[in-house]
Each structure stands twice: as structure tokens, then as C-alpha cells.
Amino acid sequence: MASPLAFSLLAFLVFSSLASIAEAYDSLDPNGNITIKWDIIQWTPDGYVAVVTMYNYQQYRHIQSPGWNLGWTWAKKEVIWSMVGAQTTEQGDCSKFKGNIPHCCKKTPTIVDLLPGTPYNMQIANCCKGGVISSWVQDPANAASSFQLSAGLAGTSKKTVRAPKNFTLRAPGPGYTCGPAKDVSPSTFLTSDGRRKTHALSKDMEHYLYILPVSCTEDPYMLYSPYLAYAVNDPSKSSYAPLVQCTSHMCPIRVHWHVKLNYKDYWRVKIAITNFNYRMNYTQWNLVIQHPNFDNLTQLFSFNYRSIAPYGDINDTAMLWGVKYYNDLLMEAGPYGNAQSELLFRKEPSFTFEKGWAFPRRVYFNGDNCVMPPPDAYPWLPNSSPRLRFPSFVLMVVLWAALALSLIHHL
Ligand SMILES: *[C@@H]1O[C@H](CO)[C@@H](O)[C@H](O)[C@H]1NC(C)=O
Ligand SMILES: *[C@@H]1O[C@H](CO)[C@@H](O)[C@H](O)[C@H]1NC(C)=O
Ligand SMILES: *[C@@H]1O[C@H](CO)[C@@H](O)[C@H](O)[C@H]1NC(C)=O
Ligand SMILES: *[C@@H]1O[C@H](CO)[C@@H](O)[C@H](O)[C@H]1NC(C)=O
Ligand SMILES: *[C@@H]1O[C@H](CO)[C@@H](O)[C@H](O)[C@H]1NC(C)=O
Numbered sequence: 001m002a003s004p005l006a007f008s009l010l011a012f013l014v015f016s017s018l019a020s021i022a023e024a025y026d027s028l029d030p031n032g033n034i035t036i037k038w039d040i041i042q043w044t045p046d047g048y049v050a051v052v053t054m055y056n057y058q059q060y061r062h063i064q065s066p067g068w069n070l071g072w073t074w075a076k077k078e079v080i081w082s083m084v085g086a087q088t089t090e091q092g093d094c095s096k097f098k099g100n101i102p103h104c105c106k107k108t109p110t111i112v113d114l115l116p117g118t119p120y121n122m123q124i125a126n127c128c129k130g131g132v133i134s135s136w137v138q139d140p141a142n143a144a145s146s147f148q149l150s151a152g153l154a155g156t157s158k159k160t161v162r163a164p165k166n167f168t169l170r171a172p173g174p175g176y177t178c179g180p181a182k183d184v185s186p187s188t189f190l191t192s193d194g195r196r197k198t199h200a201l202s203k204d205m206e207h208y209l210y211i212l213p214v215s216c217t218e219d220p221y222m223l224y225s226p227y228l229a230y231a232v233n234d235p236s237k238s239s240y241a242p243l244v245q246c247t248s249h250m251c252p253i254r255v256h257w258h259v260k261l262n263y264k265d266y267w268r269v270k271i272a273i274t275n276f277n278y279r280m281n282y283t284q285w286n287l288v289i290q291h292p293n294f295d296n297l298t299q300l301f302s303f304n305y306r307s308i309a310p311y312g313d314i315n316d317t318a319m320l321w322g323v324k325y326y327n328d329l330l331m332e333a334g335p336y337g338n339a340q341s342e343l344l345f346r347k348e349p350s351f352t353f354e355k356g357w358a359f360p361r362r363v364y365f366n367g368d369n370c371v372m373p374p375p376d377a378y379p380w381l382p383n384s385s386p387r388l389r390f391p392s393f394v395l396m397v398v399l400w401a402a403l404a405l406s407l408i409h410h411l
Helices: 004-010 195-204 235-240 292-296
Strands: 019-021 033-044 047-057 069-073 079-084 086-088 110-113 144-152 165-170 205-211 226-232 253-262 266-275 286-290 297-300 303-307 317-322 338-346 362-365 368-370 395-397 399-405
Touching (some): 253 362, 292 338, 297 303
Antiparallel strands (some): 019 033, 033 047, 047 144, 069 110, 079 144, 205 226, 226 395, 253 266, 286 317, 286 362, 297 338
């Protein structure tokens, strides 16, 4: 099948529709965005062939399994004759076509990625990763996802082609403005190739993000309280909901920041991440930690590090992630469900352990905000939100950072 490069000489880049999916503003990644590029690489008798690429320009948020789900509204009466490297979830009403039937006739198609292992003749470069897209800091080679489509009834020149409108992106996890959750009437329609069966999951999943502000207390470590819930409206798909080991907190992830040693000129922190979820192996996990002393980070053991200095001059935010083939896989709950590192910081003259200064201002795990819940807030029950429509399949994901201080004075 045609690869984009094969036609690049023709330079039929008529429009490059750059649709940035605005997400909730993240002060640690103020320019983070996902950009969708729509490149026309060839004209056809009734339309064109385009390569659509999503670039994940977010520093630390990746799109994790079960992957992205992209939609748009056609500007005219376009149809999709064929796709390579992805497919639509539904064919729509193609009854006016005889003989040669399009892949999809919907005005608002929904596209999902194919899985790894897709036959080569159905692939293009950057496709077929099950909808997973890495963040560009952690794995730039896998921070884009592409597919190719052949659009019909679409206009066959720069003048007659119209860009699709109203791109929507749905992906697991927080951060994307997904548009209002809509009622999805379960469809029994199946195309001959059983498309709904294989990929219906992405379409029928609705994502909610709840950010419940915590009333400010004296506790300097409680800055955020995001409660993330996935509502899955089909019991067979609830396997993505976490199954969490029984603990006093019932959270799937704990990030432990432990001030371990206090030297004259340095201080040393141990970070331990523990996975309490039996249903999740986190591949390519990452942490983002904000602490003013990252400017004076002197040594770091067994994690990768990158300063993500969101404002250039203030170097207080670090992204940490596992070393490939060593600890980049955070295994399901159990003996291997943890990863750890130690950090050595040089003390500033004004250094103090008072007022919680030794603790991070923010901790994100895979882009989800970790908080330290007040002790009387757990065990935390998931049924307190009135917006949940499918309570029996809803499990709340609460990420939190447990912070412990034990100072050994070596002065
Ligand atoms: C998206 O991010 C890229 C990379 O940081 C940047 O070049 C581009 O300007 C951003 N786009 C928008 C609309 O913010
Ligand atoms: C795109 O979305 C806007 C705002 O929701 C709406 O007013 C407009 O009609 C939509 N356009 C199309 C072509 O669906
Ligand atoms: C996690 O990975 C291990 C080893 O590959 C595998 O045995 C286990 O089933 C995986 N668990 C999940 C939830 O995918
Ligand atoms: C931030 O500080 C660390 C540790 O001193 C240094 O390695 C890194 O280059 C700095 N980054 C920026 C953007 O200044
Ligand atoms: C810590 O980093 C800041 C900014 O780079 C620098 O001004 C300061 O001298 C450093 N402190 C120590 C003790 O190295």
C-alpha cells in the first residue's frame, strides 16, 4: 500500500489541517498539545488519499491502552472508500452505493487504531499500535500515530476540497477535552468483517474526569485532589477498571517520597512507586515531580531524568522514568509491582526541613495528579459522585502520593 513517502515528491499538500485538541491547561506542560495533521498525498477520480497523523506534543502524558479514538465531521458529503492502518468503528448508511461499497459513509466517523501484528499490507508507517502513543520526551520515536484514508465525493483540487471540522479525541485518562459524554445507543449492527466486535470498546467507552478541589488545610502536601473515573457501559469491558489490592487507602498507585539522609551539604531522597493494581502492567510509566531543589540535583540512581522547566528559567520540575529493560515496566500488584530510585540534592544556603519544604509541590504519575488524601478520607468509596451513570461498573482511580519524613541528622 502507498506509503506517504512514495508520494512526497508530488507535494500535494493542499491543506494541512492543524487541529490542536485543547486540553485542560497544565501549568507543568503549558504548551502540551496533540496536533492532528491531515496531508493530502494524492488525488483520485472523486477525491484524494490523505495521511492523517496525530503528534503527541505533550511532555509526559502518553495515550495508553485501550488507546485513542478520533472523530471529525465531514464538511460535505464525503465518504471513506478505504483505510490503511486504522478503521472506523461503524460503516454507517452506505445504501445508496451499489457494487463498490465504501468503508464508511458516516458524516461523523470514529476511527480507531489497529493492533500490533496487523498484516503488513494493512499497515503504514506509525500505525497499528493499538492506539497507544508515547509522550515525546520519553519516547519520541513513538510519539506519533498515523493512518491513511481514501476520501470520495470529496473534491479533487485545492479549490474544491474542504477540511473536516470539529475533530474530537477520546483517550483513556485525564486531560483531553472529550466533548460532552453522549448517550451511546448500543448498536447490534455488525459489518461483514465484524468491526464493531473487535473495536467497539473504544467507541462505547466514556471518560469522565473529576477534579474535586480540596479545602485548604495547614497540611502543605495536600494541594490537589483529582478523582479520575472511567465509566464503562458494558460489563464485558470493565476489565480496564482497576482491581486493587486491599489496603487502607485502596489506591492503585502509591508514590513514596522518603527523605532518607541529611548530610551537611546534601540531602538524599528515596522514591518508591508501588502498583496496587492487579490488572495493570504499566509500560513506560513516568513521574513528574515539582520541587524547588531540582535545580541542584546532583545525582540520580536507576531512573531516567529530564528537566521539563516549563517556564525556562525556573528549573524545579523533573520528569523521571524507568530505564529500558531494567525498570521501565511497573508490573501488576505483587512482588515486582514496584520501582525505586534515590536522588541526591545539593543544599541551598536557605535549605530547611521546616514547613514541608522537603516535600514536592506536585507529583504526577503518568500525567495523573497524585495527592495525599487526609487520613480520614479513606478507605475511599467510589459512590459519592452524582454524575456516575453506571455505578456498578465504575471504579474510581485515585492516585496519591504518600509522603514520609524520617530525618537522620548527620550534621
Ligand atoms: C503544539 O506543540 C508543539 C511542540 O511543542 C508546538 O510547536 C506547537 O506550537 C503547539 N501547538 C499549539 C497550537 O499550541
Ligand atoms: C462544530 O461544532 C460547533 C460547536 O459545537 C457547532 O456549532 C458546529 O455546528 C459544528 N460543525 C459541524 C459541521 O458539525
Ligand atoms: C503482566 O505481565 C506479566 C509478565 O509478562 C504477565 O504474566 C501478566 O499476565 C501481565 N498482567 C497483566 C494484567 O497484563
Ligand atoms: C536543571 O538542573 C539540573 C541539575 O542541576 C541540570 O542538569 C539541568 O540541565 C537543568 N535544566 C535546565 C533546563 O536548566
Ligand atoms: C542551586 O541552583 C541554583 C540555580 O542554578 C544556583 O543559583 C545555586 O547556587 C545552587 N545551589 C547550590 C548550593 O549549588
